[in-house]
Amino acid sequence: MKGFTALFLVWTLLSPDSGGGEAWPTHTACRDGSLEVLYQSCDPLQDFGFSVDQCSKQLKSNLNIRFGIILREDIKELFLDVALFTKGSSILNYSYPICEEDLPKFTFCGRRKGEQIYYAGPINNPGFEVPVGEYQVLLELYNENHSTVACANATVICS
Amino acid sequence: MAPRVSCFLLAVLFSASCRVITSLDWMCSEKEANKTYNCENLDLREIPDTLPDTTEFLEFSFNFLPTIQNTTFSRLTNLIFLDLTRCQINWVHEDSFQSHPQLDTIVLTGNPLIFMAETSLNGPKSLKHLFLIQTGISSLDFIPTHNLENLESLYLGSNHISSIKFPESFPTQNLKVLDFQNNAIHYLSREDINVLKQATNLSLNFNGNDIKGIEPGAFHSKVFQSLNFGGTLNLSVILNGLRNSTTQSLWLGTYQELDDQGLTSAMFEGLCEMSVESINLQQHHFSGLSSTTFRCFTGVQELDLTATHLDRLPSGIEGLSSLKKLVLNVNHFDQLCQINAASFPSLTDLYIKGNVRKLDLGAGCLEKLENLQKLDLSHSDIEASDCCNLQLKNLRHLQYLNLSHNEPLGLQSQAFKECPRLELLDLAFTHLRVNAPQSPFQNLHFLQVLNLSHCLLDISNQHLLAGLPNLRHLNLQSNSFQERSIPETNLLQTVGSLEILILSSCDLHSIDQQAFHSLGKMSHVDLSHNSLPGNSIDALSHLKGIYLNLATNRISVIPPHLLPVLSQQSIINLSHNPLDCTCSNIHFITWYKENLHKFEGSEETTCANPPSLRGVKLSDVELSCGITAVGMFFLVVFLFLLTILLIFSVKHLLRWKYQHI
Numbered sequence: 001m002k003g004f005t006a007l008f009l010v011w012t013l014l015s016p017d018s019g020g021g022e023a024w025p026t027h028t029a030c031r032d033g034s035l036e037v038l039y040q041s042c043d044p045l046q047d048f049g050f051s052v053d054q055c056s057k058q059l060k061s062n063l064n065i066r067f068g069i070i071l072r073e074d075i076k077e078l079f080l081d082v083a084l085f086t087k088g089s090s091i092l093n094y095s096y097p098i099c100e101e102d103l104p105k106f107t108f109c110g111r112r113k114g115e116q117i118y119y120a121g122p123i124n125n126p127g128f129e130v131p132v133g134e135y136q137v138l139l140e141l142y143n144e145n146h147s148t149v150a151c152a153n154a155t156v157i158c159s
Numbered sequence: 160m161a162p163r164v165s166c167f168l169l170a171v172l173f174s175a176s177c178r179v180i181t182s183l184d185w186m187c188s189e190k191e192a193n194k195t196y197n198c199e200n201l202d203l204r205e206i207p208d209t210l211p212d213t214t215e216f217l218e219f220s221f222n223f224l225p226t227i228q229n230t231t232f233s234r235l236t237n238l239i240f241l242d243l244t245r246c247q248i249n250w251v252h253e254d255s256f257q258s259h260p261q262l263d264t265i266v267l268t269g270n271p272l273i274f275m276a277e278t279s280l281n282g283p284k285s286l287k288h289l290f291l292i293q294t295g296i297s298s299l300d301f302i303p304t305h306n307l308e309n310l311e312s313l314y315l316g317s318n319h320i321s322s323i324k325f326p327e328s329f330p331t332q333n334l335k336v337l338d339f340q341n342n343a344i345h346y347l348s349r350e351d352i353n354v355l356k357q358a359t360n361l362s363l364n365f366n367g368n369d370i371k372g373i374e375p376g377a378f379h380s381k382v383f384q385s386l387n388f389g390g391t392l393n394l395s396v397i398l399n400g401l402r403n404s405t406t407q408s409l410w411l412g413t414y415q416e417l418d419d420q421g422l423t424s425a426m427f428e429g430l431c432e433m434s435v436e437s438i439n440l441q442q443h444h445f446s447g448l449s450s451t452t453f454r455c456f457t458g459v460q461e462l463d464l465t466a467t468h469l470d471r472l473p474s475g476i477e478g479l480s481s482l483k484k485l486v487l488n489v490n491h492f493d494q495l496c497q498i499n500a501a502s503f504p505s506l507t508d509l510y511i512k513g514n515v516r517k518l519d520l521g522a523g524c525l526e527k528l529e530n531l532q533k534l535d536l537s538h539s540d541i542e543a544s545d546c547c548n549l550q551l552k553n554l555r556h557l558q559y560l561n562l563s564h565n566e567p568l569g570l571q572s573q574a575f576k577e578c579p580r581l582e583l584l585d586l587a588f589t590h591l592r593v594n595a596p597q598s599p600f601q602n603l604h605f606l607q608v609l610n611l612s613h614c615l616l617d618i619s620n621q622h623l624l625a626g627l628p629n630l631r632h633l634n635l636q637s638n639s640f641q642e643r644s645i646p647e648t649n650l651l652q653t654v655g656s657l658e659i660l661i662l663s664s665c666d667l668h669s670i671d672q673q674a675f676h677s678l679g680k681m682s683h684v685d686l687s688h689n690s691l692p693g694n695s696i697d698a699l700s701h702l703k704g705i706y707l708n709l710a711t712n713r714i715s716v717i718p719p720h721l722l723p724v725l726s727q728q729s730i731i732n733l734s735h736n737p738l739d740c741t742c743s744n745i746h747f748i749t750w751y752k753e754n755l756h757k758f759e760g761s762e763e764t765t766c767a768n769p770p771s772l773r774g775v776k777l778s779d780v781e782l783s784c785g786i787t788a789v790g791m792f793f794l795v796v797f798l799f800l801l802t803i804l805l806i807f808s809v810k811h812l813l814r815w816k817y818q819h820i
Contacts, residue, residue, distance in 0.1 A: 045200055045221075070245065070269070072200075072221070103441065103465050103489060107367050107390055107414045110340070114220060114244035114269030115293050115317055121416035 029154070030055030035130060039154040042138075045072060048150050057158055061127035067119045069150055074112050075099055077144035085136040098141075130158045190216075198222065206232060213237055220244035220266075227279075228252040238262050244290075245269040256282040266290040268314075277303050285309040293317040304328050316340035316364075323347065325354045334358040335384070341367040347400065349377045360384040365391075366410070373400025378433075383407070390414055394422065394443075398429030405434040412441030412463075421446035430455035437461035437484075444468050450502075453478040465489055476502035484508040491515050495524040495550075507532045512561075514539035520550035533559040537585070542566035544592075547574050554578045563587040563610070570599035583608040587634070590615045593623060601626035612636035612661070618650060625653045632659040636685075643668040643690070645698075652677045663708070664688040670698040681705055686712070687732070693717040696724050703727045710760060711735040715768065719746040726754070734760030737767035738777060742784035751777055 024047040029037040032055040041047045048069040054060065078099035084092040099109030108117050135156040141149040186209050187198035195216040198207070203222040210217070214235050224231065224246040232238065238259045248270035255276075256262055262283035272294045280286060280303050287309055291302065297319040308330045320342040325331065331354065344365060355361060359382070366389035378401045387410040388397045394411055401409075413419055421444045431454075438459055445452065445467060456462065456478040466489040479485075482503050488510055492498065495518060498511070506528050511518070517540040525531065531554050543550060546568040551557070557578040562568065567590040575581060581603050591614045593599055600606065606627050612634045616623070619641035624630070633654065643666055651657070655677050667689040675681070675698050684699065687710040696717065699707065707728050714736040717725070725731060740748065755761060755778055766772040766780060 102463075102486070104389075104412075105415045105442070105466075107341075107416060109414075110366070111317070112268055112290075112292055112314075114266075116269065119416075124415055 032056050034159055035059075036157040037154060038157075039139075039152045042151040042153050043148055046070060048152075050152070057132075058129050059125075059127055061125060062122045063125055064121060065119070065123050067117070069117055071111060071113055071115050071117060071149065073143045073145070073147045073149050075108070075143055075149060076110050077101060078109065078149060079142055081138075081140045081142070083138040085138075086133055091135075130156065132158050134158075206235065210235065215261075216240040218242045219246065222246045224248055226250045226252065227255045229254040229257050231255060233258050235259075240264045242266040243270065247271065249273045251275040251279040253278045254281055255279050258282065260284045262286060264288040264290075267294055268292040270294050272296070272301075275301065275303050278305055279303055281306045287311045288314075290314045291318070296320060298322075299324065299329070300326050302329075304330065309333055312336035312338070314338045316342070318342055320344060322351065324351045327354070329354070331355055332357040334361055336362045336364075338364040339368065340364055344368040345371045346373070347377055348374045352377045352381060356381070363387070365389075370396060370400075372396060375400070376403075378402070378404035380404070385410065390417055392417070392420060395426040395429065398427060398433075400429070402429055402432045406436070408437040408439075408461075409435045410439045411443075412439050412465075413443050415442060419444050422452075423447060424449065424452045424454065427452070427455045430459075434458055437463075439463040439465075440467060441465040442467065449473055450475045451477055457481065460484065462486070471497040472499050472502070474499040474502070479503050481505050484510075486510040488512040489515060492518055494519045494521050496521045498524070500525050501527040503528065505530060509533070510535040511539060512537050516540070517542070517566075520547075522549045523552040525551065526553035529553065529555065531557055533557075535559075535561040536565070537561045538564045540566055542568070544569040546570055548577045551575070551577045556580055558582045558605075561585040562589055565589040567592055569593075570597070572597045572599060573601045574599040575603055579603065579605075581606050585610045586614055587612045588614075593617065593620060595620035596622040598622045598625035600624060603627055604629060606630055608632040610634045611638065614638060617641075618665075621648065621650050621652075623650045627654050629656055630654045631656060633657055634661040635665065636661050637664040639666050645670045645674040647671045647673045649674055651675065655679065657681055659683040661685040662689070667691055667695075670695045672697045672700075674698050676701065678702075684708070688712075694721065696721045699728075700724045704729045706730045708732045708759075709736070710763075713737060715739040716744045717747040722746065722750050725750075725757075729757065730759050731757055732759040734763035736764070738765065739768045740766035740772045740775070740777065740780050740782065741769055742782060745782055745784045748777065748780055748782060 024041040026038050026040045027050070029039050029050050030052040034057040035055045037052065037055060039050060049067065051066045053064040076099065080096045080098055082092070082094045083090065098105055104110055106119070108119055111117060137154040137156060139152040139154060141151070143149055186207055187196040187201070190197055193211050193213045196210055196214055197218040199218050200221045204224070212234055215237050216239060217235065220242050221244065224243065225248065227248055227250065229252070232241070236258050239261050241262060241264065244266050245268065248267065250273060253276040259282050263285060264287065265280070268290050269292065283306065286306060289310060289312070292314050293316070295318065296315065299320065304326060310330065311333055312335060316338055317340065320339060321344055323339060323344060337355070345368070347370060361383050362385040363383060364387040366387045368391070370388060370391050371393070373396060381404045383404065383406045385408040386401070386406050389410055389412050391397055391411070397411065422440065423446055435458065438456070438461070441463060442465070450473045454477050459482060461484040462479070462482055463486040465486055469487065469490040470492060476499070479502055483505060485503055485506055485508070487498060492511070492514055493516055504527060507530050509528065509531060512535050518536070520541060520543060534554070534557055541562065542565070554577055558580055560578065560581055560583070563585045564587070569592040575584070579602060582605050584606060587610045591611070593616065595617065600609065603626065607629055609627070609630055609632070613636065616638045618635065618638050645667065651674070657678050658680050660678070660681060660683070663685045667686070668691070670691065679701065681702055682704070683706045685708040687708045689712050691709065691712040691714065693714045693716050705728050707730070710732045714733065716739045738744070751758070758764065761778055762776065764777045766775050766777060772780060
């Protein structure tokens with residue numbers, strides 16, 4: 001019976017689907033002299049691609065980004081939640097509407113579940129200087145039903 | 160050795176059977192028994208056997224079905240809605256939906272279609288909605304035309320379509336929505352539009368196509384429900400091309416990431432020769448906005464200028480005198496008077512939401528808008544120490560006023576005297592300064608809905624809600640009561656017609672038994688997210704058939720005499736309370752289980768005490784609190800022994816006493 005128990009244990013440990021799926025790889029959104037931005041998708045269903053055209057401590061306003069994803073939800077309404085942490089303590093929480101029924105800001109607003117999106121263009125951010133340090137950023141894109149469209153765990157390293 | 164082998168075999172068998180069970184576990188989820196199922200993201204290669212034949216609505220997106228043929232869905236003959244988004248479908252073969260007479264919606268979005276057979280959509284008696292978004296279509300003759308006679312909407316966005324010319328055989332008579340978003344259509348010819356002449360009340364969407372040319376006369380005497388040319392860079396091309404057409408709603412907005420050449424008066428000339436009811440020009444820039452820019456807008460009833468970078472509107476604008484609805488959201492006004500409201504005397508609806516700068520309401524800036532019924536000034540950083548009679552002067556017909564999400568407003572008595580016909584007033588998230596005993600809402604005889612949530616109000620002012628004889632819906636969420644309690648005499652006594660009352664997150668610790676006594680018409684009471692104990696239910700004893708939300712309070716024991724109060728209500732939510740599951744609460748627990756149908760959130764209605772039952776759903780608790788037969792036997796034996804002991808000791812005592820005499 002010992003053998004059986006051992007086998008059973010091994011099986012439960014090795015059998016798939018008992019734990020969560022494998023994590024998505026960590027990508028580099030940008031890397032320049034002083035600033036490095038790494039991100040990892042926290043949507044268990046899929047990864048996505050993202051890059052920023054310039055990366056410097058003195059962050060310029062109206063940055064250009066590139067973003068590619070498959071939509072798993074309609075995005076007639078799309079909101080972004082940003083939570084910024086450093087050394088485990090929260091510094092900033094912020095919510096921003098990207099697409100609204102009465103104000104679709106970008107061309108991709110209103111696209112449907114299943115569509116593949118590629119966006120290359122400005123994001124209308126303010127310019128600011130990033131203080132030296134390491135930051136964790138949790139970004140979440142979700143629609144009007146609070147269904148996840150994209151989720152990212154990012155690390156910003158400024159030296 | 161033999162037992163080891165058998166052990167191994169057993170283990171393999173066991174693991175195999177377990178695997179079957181786990182795969183069943185992540186089978187489709189049931190949304191409505193025998194009817195609606197969701198099988199998204201399961202990597203399925205066929206319709207699972209577990210789905211009942213009676214399935215009507217099937218979400219099957221993000222699975223793997225390279226080929227669809229007549230056997231693929233043949234078992235599910237009752238299908239009405241079928242979503243096959245991103246199933247990597249290459250082929251839709253002959254008669255794939257032959258056995259689905261009731262099918263009315265097929266979604267094929269995001270599939271790399273190579274070919275659809277001529278009869279691939281045959282079968283459904285009335286196929287109404289077909290989604291072919293991002294399926295790689297470059298020509299409209301790819302779509303099999305058999306059996307599209309009943310089609311009402313056709314979505315063809317994000318393909319490689321450059322011409323909208325349908326084959327002659329394409330049935331368009333029932334089409335209501337034709338969506339060509341994000342294609343490569345740059346030119347619309349007469350012939351293209353003529354094919355659509357059978358369709359009535361059609362909505363055509365060319366958003367994200369950058370139309371560079373329209374053949375003159377292409378839209379001559381055509382009638383549309385809506386036309387969307389969003390993101391088109393040259394508006395004069397569109398407006399000249401639409402001459403002599405009739406459209407209910409015309410969307411000509413642009414987007415943040417697109418270069419905008421600026422709108423000039425000359426661009427709108429084509430509008431003089433067409434009929435449009437509603438126009439949207441969001442996110443454009445106006446170059447040289449003057450009083451004649453809108454000269455050709457005379458027939459327009461609704462104009463949306465959201466985020467058009469405006470800091471003022473010129474005075475004496477021509478052409479907008481019959482405008483009914485004006486949207487000026489997300490602009491850059493400093494002063495409300497800068498919109499020069501006198502140019503829009505017929506206006507009934509005005510929206511100035513989310514103004515980018517701090518908006519000063521000034522005095523009487525809207526006084527010429529005698530017909531105004533709806534005014535939205537939310538999210539605009541408005542601040543006023545004495546609101547709102549000077550600011551809203553002469554708005555006699557105003558019915559809807561939204562001042563939510565602004566900076567602090569000071570309100571005196573009769574603060575809305577200038578708008579006596581208000582029916583809805585939204586002040587949520589705007590800090591209100593009201594000194595007791597002022598009654599700011601006095602004489603709003605028609606007011607039915609009042610939202611005062613997160614207003615940081617002093618609710619101890621008993622006159623706060625005086626003069627609201629018809630108020631039906633009151634939201635006081637996240638305000639605080641003095642001493643965390645609603646006393647017998649309180650501000651609610653003046654609003655006897657109240658039907659919906661929201662007092663959630665008010666940090667309440669108690670409610671007087673008579674606190675709601677004057678409120679006899681209530682049908683919905685939300686007291687969630689407070690610190691109320693069980694006996695606060697007493698305050699509701701005079702109400703019947705209401706929706707009662709007591710979620711997230713401090714209710715642990717509900718005394719038996721309050722159960723009839725709960726019995727007479729229709730829906731109750733007691734979730735997230737520290738409920739007591741000991742014998743001291745047995746009456747309530749028994750009653751709860753008998754009345755489960757009345758309860759909302761029963762999954763989250765769990766015990767907090769005793770520790771052994773913490774987290775257990777109240778509906779699963781089994782308690783026996785009476786004295787059992789065994790208990791009774793031991794009790795009798797114990798009493799019997801005690802009596803004998805007593806007799807013996809008395810006897811002994813007496814004997815001892817007498818011996819000493």
